Amino acid sequence: MRFFTTGLLLCIGCLPASALAQPKASAPRLIVAVSVDQFSGDLFTEYRSRFSQGMKRLLDGVVFPNGYQSHAATETCPGHATILTGSYPSRTGIIANYWLDYRAPRTDKQVYCVEDESAAGTDHDQYVPSLVHLRTPTLGDRLKAVSPRSRVVSVAGKDRSALLMGGHAIDQTWFWQDDRFATLPGRTANAAADRINKDLAARIARGLPAPKLPAFCQGRPGLSEALPGAGEAPVTLAALKPGDTASMPLRIELNEATTDLAIALSDQMALGQGEMPDMLTIGLSATDYTGHAYGTEGAEMCAQVMALDGMIKRLFDHLEAKGVPYMFVLTADHGGHDLAERNKQHGIPDDTRYDLTYGLASLNAAMGYADQPVFRGDDPRYPIIFGNLYLDHSITGSERSTLIERAKAWLKAQPIFADAFTRSELLVAKPPKAPPETWTLLERAAASVDAERSGDLVALLAPRVSPIPAPEQYGARATHGSPWDYDRRVPILFYGTGLKGFEQPNSIEVVDIMPTLASLIDLPVPAEEIDGRCRDILRGQASNCPTAR
Ligand code: ZN
Numbered sequence: 001m002r003f004f005t006t007g008l009l010l011c012i013g014c015l016p017a018s019a020l021a022q023p024k025a026s027a028p029r030l031i032v033a034v035s036v037d038q039f040s041g042d043l044f045t046e047y048r049s050r051f052s053q054g055m056k057r058l059l060d061g062v063v064f065p066n067g068y069q070s071h072a073a074t075e076t077c078p079g080h081a082t083i084l085t086g087s088y089p090s091r092t093g094i095i096a097n098y099w100l101d102y103r104a105p106r107t108d109k110q111v112y113c114v115e116d117e118s119a120a121g122t123d124h125d126q127y128v129p130s131l132v133h134l135r136t137p138t139l140g141d142r143l144k145a146v147s148p149r150s151r152v153v154s155v156a157g158k159d160r161s162a163l164l165m166g167g168h169a170i171d172q173t174w175f176w177q178d179d180r181f182a183t184l185p186g187r188t189a190n191a192a193a194d195r196i197n198k199d200l201a202a203r204i205a206r207g208l209p210a211p212k213l214p215a216f217c218q219g220r221p222g223l224s225e226a227l228p229g230a231g232e233a234p235v236t237l238a239a240l241k242p243g244d245t246a247s248m249p250l251r252i253e254l255n256e257a258t259t260d261l262a263i264a265l266s267d268q269m270a271l272g273q274g275e276m277p278d279m280l281t282i283g284l285s286a287t288d289y290t291g292h293a294y295g296t297e298g299a300e301m302c303a304q305v306m307a308l309d310g311m312i313k314r315l316f317d318h319l320e321a322k323g324v325p326y327m328f329v330l331t332a333d334h335g336g337h338d339l340a341e342r343n344k345q346h347g348i349p350d351d352t353r354y355d356l357t358y359g360l361a362s363l364n365a366a367m368g369y370a371d372q373p374v375f376r377g378d379d380p381r382y383p384i385i386f387g388n389l390y391l392d393h394s395i396t397g398s399e400r401s402t403l404i405e406r407a408k409a410w411l412k413a414q415p416i417f418a419d420a421f422t423r424s425e426l427l428v429a430k431p432p433k434a435p436p437e438t439w440t441l442l443e444r445a446a447a448s449v450d451a452e453r454s455g456d457l458v459a460l461l462a463p464r465v466s467p468i469p470a471p472e473q474y475g476a477r478a479t480h481g482s483p484w485d486y487d488r489r490v491p492i493l494f495y496g497t498g499l500k501g502f503e504q505p506n507s508i509e510v511v512d513i514m515p516t517l518a519s520l521i522d523l524p525v526p527a528e529e530i531d532g533r534c535r536d537i538l539r540g541q542a543s544n545c546p547t548a549r
Contacts, residue, residue, distance in 0.1 A: 020147040020523060023277060027521055028327040028496060030272030031139070032315065033281045033513070035083055035161060036308060037076060037288030038480060040335025041065060041489035043296060047305045050216065054312025058330060061495030062537045066507040068436035069334050069490060071447035072460060072483035073387055076288065077113035078448055079333025079510070080164040084138040084281065086514030086530035088431055089448035093135035094164060095388075098124060098378045099453045102393040110379060111453075114163045129159045129177075129184055131168055136530075138167030139514050140279045142523060145169075147276040151269055155181070155262045156283025157254050161333070165281035172265055176254060176285070179204075179245035181261055192264035200257050204248065208240035211252050217302035223294045226342035227471055236290045236300040249289040252307040258284060259311040263318045272324040277521045282315075284308070288336075292476040295339035297346070316495075327496035327520055331510055335487045336480045340466045351464045358416040359383045366410050367403060375407060378455070382474065385411070386467040386481065388455030404456050411459050418483075420459045421445050431531065435507050437485065444483045447531075496520075500539045508535055519544045 023029065048059060069079050071089050073096050081087075081094035089095045094113050101111045108123035114134075115127035122128055137145070140152035154166025154173045162175040163184075172190060174181040180197045183190070222237070223230050235250040248254050262282045265271075271278040287304045294300035312330070319326045337343075343351035356362075360383050364373040374392040377385060391403060404422055411420035419441045421429075426449035429442050439447075445458050461467060463484045471477040480487040492508060494516075495501075511532030518525045519534045524546070527533075534545035 020143070020150075020276060020521070022275070023521060026325055026498060027277070029274075029277050029324040030266075030319065030322070030326040031277060031279050031517055031521070032319065032326060032328045033084060033139075033165060033279070033517070034312070034315070034328070034330040035080060035156075035165060035281075035283050036330065036332050037158070037161065037283065037285045038291040038296075038334060038336040039287055039305070039308075039332035039490065040296070040486060041067070041491055042335060042486060043301070043305055044491040047302075050214070050306065051309050053309040054314070054316050055309045057316055058312065058328075058493040058495050060501045061328075061493060061499055062501060063503040064492040064508050064535075065503070066437075066505060067331055067490045067492035068507055068509050069332075069488050070431065070436040070439065070444065070509050070511070071488075072441070072444040072458070073448035073481065074334035074483070074487035075481050076158065076333050077160050077164065080161045080283065081113075081134060081136075082510050083331060083333070084140065084165050084167070084514050084517075085134075085136040086139075086511050086525065086532035087136050088511060088531045090431070090446065090450060091136055091531060093133055093450055093453065095448050095450045095453050096378055097160070099388060100376065100378055100390045100455070101453065114160045129163065129175075131163050134164060134168070138165065139517055139523075140281070141167040141169045142518065142525065143277065143279060143521070146523065149274055150276045151271060151274070151278040152281075153262070153265050153269065153271065153279070154281040154283075155258055155265065156281075157249065157258050157285025158283060161283025161285060162281070165283060172269070174261055174265070175283075176249065176258075179248065181257075190265070190268075192268045193261060196257060196261045196264055200253075203253075204240065204245055205243055207242035207244075208251070208253055210237060210239045211303050211307065213237070213299065213303055214306050217299050217306060220297070220299040220302045221342065222299045226295065226298065226339050226345065227477070230471070234294050234300045236286075236294065236303055249286060250293055251286060252304060254286040255284040255304075255307065255311060258282060259314060263314065266318065272319075272322050272326060284311070291336045292479055295342055295478040296336045297338045297342060325497040327494065327499070327517060329495075329513055329517065330491070330493045331513060332490035334480045335485075335489055337464075337466065337478060337482070337484075337486045339471070339478045341471070343464070348464065351466075353466045354384050354386075354461075354469045355416060356383060356469050358385065358414045360385055363389075363407060363410060367407060374403070375457075384467055384469065385417075385459045386461060387458060389457040389459055391456045408457055411457065416462055416465060418460045418462045420457055423449060423451070423454045423456055423458070426454065426458060427451055436488070436509055437507055441483055444488075494537050499537065502539055516544070519546060
């Protein structure tokens with residue numbers, strides 16, 4: 001069952017036929033789902049005692065400090081797609097940020113997760129944003145299918161976050177693109193978005209002050225301590241030079257403007273004040289850009305994380321001013337891992353960067369194709385092996401299967417890789433129902449495999465190996481994307497009208513969020529259509545979850 005480009009056509013049979021019943025007076029009228037990009041379980045643990053505003057309020061709600069993005073490919077696209085579909089990448093089809101598709105109807109075979117590669121004149125960089133690749137409905141899609149008067153609004157610093165959390169039937173979607181908040185092609189202008197864009201453009205033109213750092217953030221090591229040669233004042237902590245729009249993704253102001261836009265659209269559309277529940281999804285992206293540029297454990301990320309406190313407070317103030325029941329959930333698309341250099345300085349001597357001795361060139365040479373490489377990653381610019389590996393489609397028959405098996409054996413023999421699997425192996429392996437921290441690497445990788453989009457092989461790096469061979473080599477110094485828990489573990493925090501708090505230290509999964517939210521608005525979700533399970537977030541005897549069918 002596939003979606004089509006119209007954006008409103010939902011798969012027949014996926015959705016219950018009956019309309020959503022009139023909600024109970026106590027049921028949420030507005031569901032707000034926030035993804036803080038790269039907000040790992042480790043960052044949550046590190047900062048939770050420091051919060052004093054909105055984030056502190058979340059600690060009084062239902063706290064799952066050990067949420068899991070259970071799959072191996074812990075990237076932004078797969079991670080955002082799981083949050084509100086209740087499904088692993090193996091079901092959503094969003095298996096990575098990019099994949100290779102030799103059937104793509106254009107010269108560039110690299111495909112971005114939220115683009116329509118059939119659009120003329122495009123490539124993976126100059127693309128038309130679209131949700132054609134998402135194979136499953138989001139909570140918003142399911143809601144609108146049975147309650148067409150419900151509204152779904154999504155905003156984010158990245159198009160992939162806004163589109164993959166919002167879904168096919170988004171009423172309003174806005175994301176940072178070409179130095180402003182933009183929407184999908186063909187959609188009309190919006191007065192609230194215009195106003196936020198205009199205000200922000202004027203502020204950027206004047207320049208922005210350096211953020212006021214909490215005292216304990218000032219004490220954190222900055223980039224220059226970890227990498228004395230870096231030589232660049234971190235954009236996250238400095239004043240913004242007048243007109244420097246290019247630095248906006250690294251700045252707290254991007255997340256603040258995203259929050260402003262969410263509130264402005266919510267006011268404009270009177271979200272939560274209609275007869276049926278509405279949905280608002282928010283993707284805060286500047287945390288991720290800062291993590292990539294400066295690592296996770298410095299003053300830069302400290303500033304980003306602490307700034308969330310005020311933004312989440314403003315969202316709560318807004319929700320309470322509406323005076324309607326709401327449910328709020330905050331999580332992340334993936335975790336993150338600090339700079340290898342700082343990890344070495346901070347007690348982890350074996351943390352390291354990718355050694356190109358084990359790169360794509362070595363694999364191709366070992367296979368006898370040194371001059372005409374046949375194995376590629378998902379990005380032609382990168383000489384590394386990280387995740388999906390594609391064998392050229394010109395190689396067929398027994399030569400193809402032999403080469404794949406030989407390459408797998410080579411990968412398994414190199415110390416930089418923890419393991420390697422063929423796509424065929426992953427397609428027969430199924431993600432288990434066991435707690436996600438107990439999953440094998442095969443099971444983690446099986447949760448992010450797709451018959452059409454995955455590579456012929458999936459190679460997983462050993463723990464504590466950064467896939468960036470040298471700082472700044474690919475425009476980043478630190479990253480995520482591994483199958484290890486520093487990249488998989490994220491907080492899942494619920495807070496809502498009348499919800500009594502508790503903390504559950506045992507693990508749950510990010511795919512559990514959607515069926516849990518659906519249960520709160522009595523929206524039926526057939527268990528066989530998703531991977532997640534409803535979690536009882538009501539204290540005491542009552543349960544929000546439907547009884548097992
Ligand atoms: Zn991300």
